[in-house]
Amino acid sequence: MVQTPSKPVTLEEFLRLPETKPAREYVDGQIIQKPMPQGKHSTIQGELVTTINAVMKPQRIARAFPELRCTFGRRSTVPDVSVFVWQRIPRDQNGAIANVFRLAPDWTIEILSPDQSQTKVTKNILHCLKYETQMGWLIDPEEQTVFVYRANQQPEVFDEPEQQLPVPSFASEIRLRVGELFGWLLE
Numbered sequence: 001m002v003q004t005p006s007k008p009v010t011l012e013e014f015l016r017l018p019e020t021k022p023a024r025e026y027v028d029g030q031i032i033q034k035p036m037p038q039g040k041h042s043t044i045q046g047e048l049v050t051t052i053n054a055v056m057k058p059q060r061i062a063r064a065f066p067e068l069r070c071t072f073g074r075r076s077t078v079p080d081v082s083v084f085v086w087q088r089i090p091r092d093q094n095g096a097i098a099n100v101f102r103l104a105p106d107w108t109i110e111i112l113s114p115d116q117s118q119t120k121v122t123k124n125i126l127h128c129l130k131y132e133t134q135m136g137w138l139i140d141p142e143e144q145t146v147f148v149y150r151a152n153q154q155p156e157v158f159d160e161p162e163q164q165l166p167v168p169s170f171a172s173e174i175r176l177r178v179g180e181l182f183g184w185l186l187e
Helices: 011-016 039-056 118-129 178-186
Strands: 024-027 030-033 062-066 070-072 075-077 081-085 107-111 135-140 145-150 156-158
Touching (some): 011 024, 024 118, 039 081, 039 107, 039 178, 107 118, 118 135, 118 145
Parallel strands (some): 107 135
Antiparallel strands (some): 024 030, 024 075, 070 075, 135 145, 145 156
């Protein structure tokens, strides 16, 4: 749902607004309310974060974050899963993970909700690819399909259970087939 303020809001003004649940995003001067995650969405999101972090985090290669606000390129979006290469994770002066991420994730993952616009979500993925994101996934639980986006390449469609899903080069140790990903919905 798009919320049109009475007067235009700048990105900086938007960032000063209180956070909401579900999160709002700032895209092209508009404030867009994300839909409330439902069962399939939450299941896939949780399993992906756990799976990616189980492989990547112990080796300090990368880390997956659920629902993390990423602000860059005059937009502020909240991908369902944002994965950052370890060296690019913003840190505060004490070395702890920073609260504010003003850069694009290295890998962005979106899970389509039933009442969500696939066009708007795809635009967010394509925006990320303009700003150093290596790969974007758009997961459609209802169609049991994963669309994979890479910079300067045609999108790829993965909808066969035995198909291995491509991952960014830094995540090459992650092995996940389409059937495994949607199998999480049966557990």
